[in-house]
Amino acid sequence: MSTFEFDGAGIEFRPGQTIGAALVAAGQVSWRTTRVGGVRRGLFCGIGICFDCLVTVEGEPNQRACLVVAEPGLTVTTQEGTGHEHD
Amino acid sequence: MSTTDVLVVGAGPAGLACAATILEHSSLSVVVVDAGHGPGGQYWRQPAPAVGADALDPAELADLHHDRARFDALLHRLEQGRTDGRLQLRSQHHVWSAVPDMQGYAVHAVDRGRGPSHVPGSTTVARALVLATGAFDRALPFPGWDLPGVMTVGGLQALLKAGGVVAGRRVALGGTGPFLLPVAAGLARHGATVVGVYEANRPARWLREGRAVARNAGKLGEGAGYAAALLRHRVPVRAGRMVVAAHGADRVEAITLARLDRAGHPVPGSDQRVAVDAVGVGWGFSPQLDLAVTLGVDLTPDVAGTEVVAVDDAQRTSRPGVYAAGEVCGVGGAPLALTEGRLAAAAVVADLTDGRVPADVVSSARRVVTRQRAFATAILRAHPVPAGWADRLAPDTIVCRCEEVTLGAVRAAIDERGARDARQVKQLTRTGMGWCQGRVCGYAAALLSSGRPGPAVERLVAAPVPLGTLGALAEPTARPSRRTGISDDAM
Structure with a gap:
């Protein structure tokens, strides 16, 4: 089974799925906190329009989980705020 | 930079057709540029290869x-074009600008x-430009719509079509329009318990659209098929x-439904709470007009x-050399988009x-477009946004999801500072100024203020572009730079 890493845990996915689809299939509904309210967000529009599903992939913040295709061994982390706070 | 005779933006039904x-019907060269992982658009959305x-x-x-057979036939035709060296399909390419150029359009x-970490840019100059950029779900705010697990109806559908994933075990669908039905049927077939389809409008509205319905009998059969599946x-489908x-708390656990009166306002005391772990709400679609x-x-x-x-x-x-087909010309569904794509090609x-x-191909396509446009208009008339859509919003309801602007702030801009349209609301409150550039909240901001x-919003940069990619464009000899540290993407 193909897996990528999300916040240190293995997420199994089927090749062809996006990171967002794989996370939802694994029971995750959110992988970001907002800049102002610090509330959790996940998929909303699902097609790259709304930017709610932003996530950090391989250290690059602000990636749309609904668009980035899952690949074995990727490192995905929850994005807090702008994703740049720890730079 | 590369050149082509025709550049088509969008690989959905209109662009592919x-x-x-x-x-x-010609020896012209064609480049199709599309943001998806492969051809199909939203309608024929597929898993990534x-x-x-x-x-x-x-x-x-x-x-x-x-x-699916029609999609396969189109793919077959495109594959022939690719073999002949006349067609290039560039998937996962996000068009951020289309401008006039000496040779046509760049x-x-x-x-x-x-x-x-590697997002190269490209420029293609074409003699003719076809806009087949489609549409996206129209959302309206309500208390709790920013909770994880609340999505658009199209978002639920995209997750299923491309990912094979049902968003929850107990799913509710709300909003308005015939699109709710195929999405509900698909979710149910793939294992979700669809607790209800909550259509804001009543079927009686269709009685006024008899002529458009009679001329599009096939649509009735399609609707009946979904009804049977449900x-x-x-x-349950509740109008x-x-x-x-x-x-x-951290995700959606329940929704509250209200019954709407004939004027489209929630009836006091009609509330009903339903446990769900996912919900999709959609109020039709907004055409993707940025390039236009x-x-x-x-x-x-x-x-x-x-x-x-x-x-x-x-x-x-209105612009010589620029053509448009499909949902950008008015949301009307895939069969209409396909036919308009063929007409644009002609x-x-x-x-x-x-x-x-x-000529017979063109004239028959025109008849189909006329007939189906009438049906699309009937759908719009039968499925309006209810007059009372905002009655139950609270002062702390988020309107702009990106900038986290509340209804209270938006109302203050309108009532106390005189904002009369979405643009003024944006200037005063940052509503529509974030990542999505108002694509999600702009419709609500316009309804609330005006x-x-x-009017359609001008977005000079239609998709995020990394600053390094922009820099490489400005100086053709420059190497794409690494991250700037300022911002990953310029809006």
């Missing part, structure tokens, strides 16, 4: 595409298919209901007041070559 028809024993097989999801795109899966709130607006082509309002691209009966826009072939698409859908 346009490209295929041009290949069939993948190999391996555990890879998602599109065949597992074939039941979600009731006219289209700038970024390639998002090479991983998050009956089989015991999915005159609206999702007025979503509840939960910056190109300056004429727009025209549809019957609901939403601006769409104005085209003549050959799909020519106009391109007539304008750029000595050849012609056969009482009607606002």
Whole structure:
């Protein structure tokens, strides 16, 4: 089974799925906190329009989980705020 | 930079049909640029191409595409074009700008298919430009709509079509329009318990649309098919209901429904709470007009007041060399988009070559477009946003999801500082100024401030572009820079 890493845990996915689809299939509904309210967000529009599903992939913040295709061994982390706070 | 005779933006039904028809009836070269992982658009959305024993097989999801044969035929035609060296399909390319050029139109795109840290740009100059950019779900705010697990109806559908994933075990659908039905049927077939489809409008509204319905009998059969599927899966469809709130701590756990009166306002005391772990709400679709607006082509309002691209009966826009087909000309569904794509192709072939698409093909396509446009208009009239959509919003309800602006702040801008349209609301509150550039909240901001859908918004950069990619464009000899540290993407 193909897996990528999300916040240190293995997420199994089927090749062809996006990171967002794989996370939802694994029971995750959110992988970001907002800049102002610090509330959790996940998929909303699902097609790259709304930017709610932003996530950090391989250290690059602000990636749309609904668009980035899952690949074995990727490192995905929850994005807090702008994703740049720890730079 | 590369050149082509025709550049088609969008590989959904309209763009694919346009490209295929041009290949069939001319020797023109065609480039199709599309943001998806492969051709199909939203309608024929597929999993990303993948190999391996555990890879998602599109065949597992074939039941979600009731006219897959037509898609396959188009793909076959495009494959021939590719073999002949006349067609290039550039998937995962996000067009961020289309501007006039000495030779026609220059289209700038970024390639998002090479991983998050390498986003190269490309420029293609074309003699003719076809806008087939489609549409996206129209959302309206309600208390709790920013909870994880609340999505658009199209978002639920995309997750299923491309990922093979049902968003929850107990799913509710709300909003308005015929699109709710196929999504509910697909979710039920793939294992979700669809607790209800809550259609804001009542079927009686369709009685006024008898003529458009009679001329499009096939649509009735399609609707009956979904109704039968929903009956089989015991999915209740309730008309005159609206999702007025979503509840939960870190994710949606329940929704509140209200009954709407004949004028479209929630009836006090009619609330009903339903446990769910996912909900999709959609109020129709907004055409993706970003490129059309910056190109300056004429727009025209549809019957609901939403601006769409104005085209003549050959799909020519007001700007020579720019054509439009499909949902950008008014949301009307895939069969209409396909036909408009073929008509646009006929106009391109007539304008750029000595050849012609056969007259009988063109005249029959025009008849289909006229008939189906009438049906699309009937859908808009039968499925309006209810007058009372905002009655149950609270001062702390988020309106702008990106900038986290509340209704209270928006109302203060309107009531105390005199904002009269979405633009003024944006200037005063940052509503629509974030990542999505108002694509999600702009419609609501316009309704709240002016009482009607606002004019199409100009977005000079239609998709995020990494600053390094922009820099490389400005200085052709420069190497793409690494991250700037300021911001990953320029809006």
